[in-house]
Amino acid sequence: MKVNVKVNGQNKVFNIEPGDYLLDTLRKENYLSVKKGCDNSSCGVCTVLFDGKPIKSCSLLTAKTEGHEVTTVEGIQKEADKLSDYFGAEGADQCGYCTPGMALSVHALKEENSNPSDEEIKEYLTGNLCRCTGYQSQHIAIRNYLEDK
Amino acid sequence: MKINGYQTVKSLEEAYNLLNENKQNAIVAGGAWMRLSSKVIETAIDLSGLELDQIVETKDAFEIGAMATLRQVEKQEGLKNLYNGVLSKALSKIMGVPIRNVATIGGSIIGKYSFSDVLTPLLVMNVELEFYKKGKISLEDFLVSKDRSKDVLVKVIIKKEEAKAYFHKMQKTGLDFAVVNVAISKKADTFKIAVGARPSLVKFALEAMAFVNDAKEVTEEVILETALIAGKELKFGTNSKASEEYRRNIAMAYIKRGLREVIK
Numbered sequence: 440m441k442v443n444v445k446v447n448g449q450n451k452v453f454n455i456e457p458g459d460y461l462l463d464t465l466r467k468e469n470y471l472s473v474k475k476g477c478d479n480s481s482c483g484v485c486t487v488l489f490d491g492k493p494i495k496s497c498s499l500l501t502a503k504t505e506g507h508e509v510t511t512v513e514g515i516q517k518e519a520d521k522l523s524d525y526f527g528a529e530g531a532d533q534c535g536y537c538t539p540g541m542a543l544s545v546h547a548l549k550e551e552n553s554n555p556s557d558e559e560i561k562e563y564l565t566g567n568l569c570r571c572t573g574y575q576s577q578h579i580a581i582r583n584y585l586e587d588k
Numbered sequence: 589m590k591i592n593g594y595q596t597v598k599s600l601e602e603a604y605n606l607l608n609e610n611k612q613n614a615i616v617a618g619g620a621w622m623r624l625s626s627k628v629i630e631t632a633i634d635l636s637g638l639e640l641d642q643i644v645e646t647k648d649a650f651e652i653g654a655m656a657t658l659r660q661v662e663k664q665e666g667l668k669n670l671y672n673g674v675l676s677k678a679l680s681k682i683m684g685v686p687i688r689n690v691a692t693i694g695g696s697i698i699g700k701y702s703f704s705d706v707l708t709p710l711l712v713m714n715v716e717l718e719f720y721k722k723g724k725i726s727l728e729d730f731l732v733s734k735d736r737s738k739d740v741l742v743k744v745i746i747k748k749e750e751a752k753a754y755f756h757k758m759q760k761t762g763l764d765f766a767v768v769n770v771a772i773s774k775k776a777d778t779f780k781i782a783v784g785a786r787p788s789l790v791k792f793a794l795e796a797m798a799f800v801n802d803a804k805e806v807t808e809e810v811i812l813e814t815a816l817i818a819g820k821e822l823k824f825g826t827n828s829k830a831s832e833e834y835r836r837n838i839a840m841a842y843i844k845r846g847l848r849e850v851i852k
Contacts (some may be wrong), residue, residue: 440594456591457591457592457593457594457632457801458589458590458591458592458629458632460623478631480620480623480683480687481763485686486686487688489689492659492689493685493686493689494686494689494690495687497623497689498619498620498623498686498687498688498690499618499619499620500594500619500622500632501617501800502590502594502596502632502634503616503619503636505596505633520729544685544686547685561733562680562685562686563685564684565683565684565685565763566665566683566684566685566686566687566763567684568763582616
């Protein structure tokens with residue numbers, strides 16, 4: 440079946456199987472910043488924005504994106520670059536596998552809540568796991584970024 | 589899970605007919621939990637085009653379209669005050685925001701998932717489900733019903749009531765399913781106690797409810813006895829997450845805490 444979807448502002452037509460999940464479709468179409476991790480809705484490395492809201496692309500059927508808009512980290516390139524400076528300053532980035540998903544969650548948080556508390560930041564980022572940093576440095580980097588935005 | 593065909597329907601009638609055309613046809617709600625299933629779906633029916641994602645507040649109730657996401661329900665301002673916000677609080681602790689942006693209230697109910705943190709708080713509220721053909725049925729009746737006929741859930745109706753409620757769950761991590769969960773509500777002098785993730789489907793602790801509802805005053809002794817009765821009457825099980833004994837003891841502890849909280 441064919442699906443018409445806007446990815447990072449560009450209209451695309453994907454040929455998919457009815458049971459394909461968005462994660463696999465995006466990677467097949469070379470959106471390789473969308474990482475494959477647990478593939479069971481836990482780790483968050485496959486996070487993308489679906490009509491501006493963060494979702495785990497391994498949990499959404501591609502067929503459901505018909506007529507909708509999907510954003511990967513390339514779609515928020517400027518903001519991701521800026522955020523990476525804050526991550527770098529705090530040593531919050533090691534292997535980098537979780538970073539694209541985390542950047543998209545931070546973007547969505549900023550859109551939804553321009554002045555989140557520490558607790559709200561933690562709560563919003565619950566779905567993005569990182570196996571390198573222990574979260575403290577990331578939390579500081581994200582808080583600094585949101586305060587300076 | 590394998591899906592052989594996919595159809596976005598234009599009406600409830602089309603959805604209902606397609607659903608009943610083949611035993612292996614099924615409605616895809618959010619689809620977030622579908623990966624957990626190993627079944628084969630001949631035609632997946634998508635209700636996305638039917639505008640069933642609206643939440644309408646009426647004088648007496650909140651009418652939540654079956655396709656509203658858990659995140660939409662969690663953020664609905666009016667629901668944050670109903671039963672002192674127990675539903676919003678319970679939903680806010682499910683997995684993470686990205687999953688709650690996909691999972692729907694309808695899918696979370698229809699699945700009758702044993703791990704559900706949605707059904708447990710809803711069961712202690714006054715909730716009706718509205719199906720396309722069957723009409724309205726209480727959530728309680730739906731959960732115990734053996735009726736296997738297939739219908740389309742249209743909306744979830746939560747009646748506005750002056751009541752207090754409590755919800756708590758035990759989970760290993762913020763992204764894990766509950767090991768056990770407990771919800772309690774108190775409307776006037778009537779208590780409801782529901783225990784879920786036992787690890788089977790949520791259930792009322794009916795004998796414990798009868799005991800506490802008959803008590804002239806809810807003293808500390810009554811609270812302790814109520815928890816003991818619930819621990820004895822409900823079946824708990826063992827799986828990789830926790831033992832039967834652990835679940836029973838945690839549930840009893842939460843029932844005590846919950847009762848103390850709702851009588852404050």
